[in-house]
Amino acid sequence: xxxxGGKRVPMREQKPKERIKxxxxxxxxxxxxxxxxxxxRCIQCKGLPCETECPINMKILEMIREIANANFKKAFFIIxxxxxxxxxxxxxxxxxxxxxxxxxxxxRDQGINIGKLEAFVADWARHAGIKEEFHIKERPEKxxxxxxxxxxxxxxxxxxxxxxxxxxxxALHKAGGVLQYxxxxxRLPTEVVDYEIKYLNDIGVDIKLxxxxxQNIKFDELRKEYDAxxxxxxxxxxxxxxxxxxxxxxxxxxxxxLIRVNLMKAYKFLEFDTPIVCKxxxxxxxxxxxxxxxxxxxxxLGIEKVYILYRRTKKQSPARxxxxxxxxxxxxxxxxxxxxxxxxxxxxxxxxxxxxxxxELGKPDGSGRPRPKKIEGNEFKIKIRTIVEALGSMxxxxxxxxTPELEVNDWGQINVDHNLMTNIExxxxxxxxxxxxxxxxxALGDGRKAAKSIRNYxxxxxxxx
Amino acid sequence: xxxxxVNKKQLxxxxxxxxxxxxxxxxxxxxxxxxxxxxxxxxxxxxxxxxSVAPIKGTITLVFQVVGKTTMELSSLEEGDSLxxxxxxxxxxxxxxxxxxxxxVGGGTGIACIYPIVKALTExxxxxxxxxxxxxxxxxxxxEEIKEFSQEIYVSTDDGSKGHHGFVTDVLKEVITxxxxxxDINRVIVIGPPQMMRAAAEVxxxxxxxxxxxxxxIMVDGTGMCGCCRTYVNGEMKLACIDGPEFDAHKVDFxxxxxxxxxxxxxxxxAYEDFKKRIKSK
Numbered sequence: 001x002x003x004x005g006g007k008r009v010p011m012r013e014q015k016p017k018e019r020i021k022x023x024x025x026x027x028x029x030x031x032x033x034x035x036x037x038x039x040x041r042c043i044q045c046k047g048l049p050c051e052t053e054c055p056i057n058m059k060i061l062e063m064i065r066e067i068a069n070a071n072f073k074k075a076f077f078i079i080x081x082x083x084x085x086x087x088x089x090x091x092x093x094x095x096x097x098x099x100x101x102x103x104x105x106x107x108r109d110q111g112i113n114i115g116k117l118e119a120f121v122a123d124w125a126r127h128a129g130i131k132e133e134f135h136i137k138e139r140p141e142k143x144x145x146x147x148x149x150x151x152x153x154x155x156x157x158x159x160x161x162x163x164x165x166x167x168x169x170x171a172l173h174k175a176g177g178v179l180q181y182x183x184x185x186x187r188l189p190t191e192v193v194d195y196e197i198k199y200l201n202d203i204g205v206d207i208k209l210x211x212x213x214x215q216n217i218k219f220d221e222l223r224k225e226y227d228a229x230x231x232x233x234x235x236x237x238x239x240x241x242x243x244x245x246x247x248x249x250x251x252x253x254x255x256x257x258l259i260r261v262n263l264m265k266a267y268k269f270l271e272f273d274t275p276i277v278c279k280x281x282x283x284x285x286x287x288x289x290x291x292x293x294x295x296x297x298x299x300x301l302g303i304e305k306v307y308i309l310y311r312r313t314k315k316q317s318p319a320r321x322x323x324x325x326x327x328x329x330x331x332x333x334x335x336x337x338x339x340x341x342x343x344x345x346x347x348x349x350x351x352x353x354x355x356x357x358x359x360e361l362g363k364p365d366g367s368g369r370p371r372p373k374k375i376e377g378n379e380f381k382i383k384i385r386t387i388v389e390a391l392g393s394m395x396x397x398x399x400x401x402x403t404p405e406l407e408v409n410d411w412g413q414i415n416v417d418h419n420l421m422t423n424i425e426x427x428x429x430x431x432x433x434x435x436x437x438x439x440x441x442x443a444l445g446d447g448r449k450a451a452k453s454i455r456n457y458x459x460x461x462x463x464x465x
Numbered sequence: 466x467x468x469x470x471v472n473k474k475q476l477x478x479x480x481x482x483x484x485x486x487x488x489x490x491x492x493x494x495x496x497x498x499x500x501x502x503x504x505x506x507x508x509x510x511x512x513x514x515x516x517s518v519a520p521i522k523g524t525i526t527l528v529f530q531v532v533g534k535t536t537m538e539l540s541s542l543e544e545g546d547s548l549x550x551x552x553x554x555x556x557x558x559x560x561x562x563x564x565x566x567x568x569x570v571g572g573g574t575g576i577a578c579i580y581p582i583v584k585a586l587t588e589x590x591x592x593x594x595x596x597x598x599x600x601x602x603x604x605x606x607x608x609e610e611i612k613e614f615s616q617e618i619y620v621s622t623d624d625g626s627k628g629h630h631g632f633v634t635d636v637l638k639e640v641i642t643x644x645x646x647x648x649d650i651n652r653v654i655v656i657g658p659p660q661m662m663r664a665a666a667e668v669x670x671x672x673x674x675x676x677x678x679x680x681x682x683i684m685v686d687g688t689g690m691c692g693c694c695r696t697y698v699n700g701e702m703k704l705a706c707i708d709g710p711e712f713d714a715h716k717v718d719f720x721x722x723x724x725x726x727x728x729x730x731x732x733x734x735x736a737y738e739d740f741k742k743r744i745k746s747k
Contacts, residue, residue: 171552171686171688172552172686172688173503173510173549173550173552181686181690209550210550210551210552211489211552212552212553212555212688215493215553215554215555216489216490216493216554217493236688236689236690237689237690238690238691238692240692240695240702242702246695246702247695247696247697247718247721247724247725248724249724249725249727249728250728252692252693253691253692253693255690255691255692256685256691256692256693259685259686259690259691260685260691264509264510264685265507269732269736270735270736270739271507272507272509273507273508273509273534273535273736274509274510274685275509275729275732275733275736276732277728277729277731277732348724349724349725349727396688396689396690397689397707398688398689398707401707
């Protein structure tokens, strides 16, 4: 009954014209029939390239085998062994550079749609109310996890499973970190994130919201009160171009734009109180996933003309292929090889025009991509009334300024050893706080790894006593 | 965790004081810091001034002026009602040490913000000259409280209903020029509307008196993530929420501060009018 190879089962999606009017998920998800058919394409190859390429080495093959037999419950338990948040990673992982990219089927057609299989199984379990079953053998030690993004979530889950008392600190009013404030609902529905957070509550993680480590509790106090710490403080500080006109009204960081839209629900203004002012045309600077998210949010706020202003070309964009495709289908205009020189305002201090440099590609830089170079004398102006700077972000400055004893590198990323321990004993770190702008799955892997290191650390310490 | 209002007082026609339960803030608060609150699930996050804290009781006192939808809604709450969130203390504490003679200038609700600073500076052994300004006598707040910790106190009102008829900056200039020991004035702290802070900075600049302003920019998260509160100090970008809120007033680009404060005005008015209409129809 297993049908090998064949064409990928197409994913049903909201039509572009419709979806730019709402914040609902763009992919509609496979149904049971489709998901089984897609899983049955898998040739179950022996080399396991997909699992090798997965940053957390999920047991993808076994999952696919169970899905192919319509045994969704078993598939769910298999994924959950490695991944506490499959409904999330299934939606946001850059699968084309990982599991799906190395699938042998991708040579002929497309690789197995592993991300969508994973999301299906997790959604199926959520709707069926099926949860992972495990028994927690309580231990007396306490661990503090700072930051409730993907690294913090995965670490907290594993630490609870090991029996520790876990307190998860979050400065915002909702847990989830970038999953909550950054990634828009049309890519990651809010209910999916909320469900995972509720799961943390269910297994006994004590979540302290509106609690700002460094302000509400000093680092020293935290160390005294807990047996170990995991710092998953992320990279939440926005970078700016530092060019003239940046203080003009109408210029946002991607963080501000996305926080207003996603976390504060500014797209439902008047029902929700947080405003956003977005005038057409809008220009998004950068071409990563965050830039695509901001551009597509702008369309959904009713902006007709949305430009992506990118200093390289589409080929070098760090965004997921699916995000670029979706953005282009929705009518976003990609302007390649341009970089802002200055923002020009009107008499009332509102952005009116942007002066752009024309760029060309030079020799490869440290990232392996061709370095963009300005072509002097080729500057030109275009009418743009809103700018969103999606240039990436840096580790959270305030937390670090309150913990001078913590060693960081030149970019403010926390230094860790191979066990993810920082220079301070019993203090571990992971996710974007040590990597800069990385992915959800790498953060998740760090969280899991740190949980194991913390367990070893605490158990060894207990033995020595 | 919600934050119950245990005491509410109307300080003037449009200014209110609420005391709320927020032990985690009360315990760590220092003069100069602030909080961000949200009233309910659909509220915006707004930064508010803390005028005093009671760590043993676990409460903090917030002072706000009704300027839009959220502050109007906040003023409609009564004792026993609760706010859904209160995060803080945010920002850096004021620099509190013995400077000598310090002039503290407060305008409007800025007076509530300067009150704990006046108290802390007095306790640190400074001699405080306070200058308070309001549009009219009825809008003047916390005069008695601040008087208690000040060596000298001056009041000015825009309409002349109390004290000097004019602006706090007129009084500031007079106090500086008439002071026989001008060199003893080691610091001026000014908190109020940005136009007032800008004017005060221009008064003190020729005298080279170190002048500190506390910026009341628009903020969303208040933890250094959104960059909405960015402000330019000596040409360098700073975030009011985590680098401030206090900066050297002689180096702040107040024009940018003032301009950026009006970025959402149209929407703010829309929300305010909509809210007033909804209240009327009730």
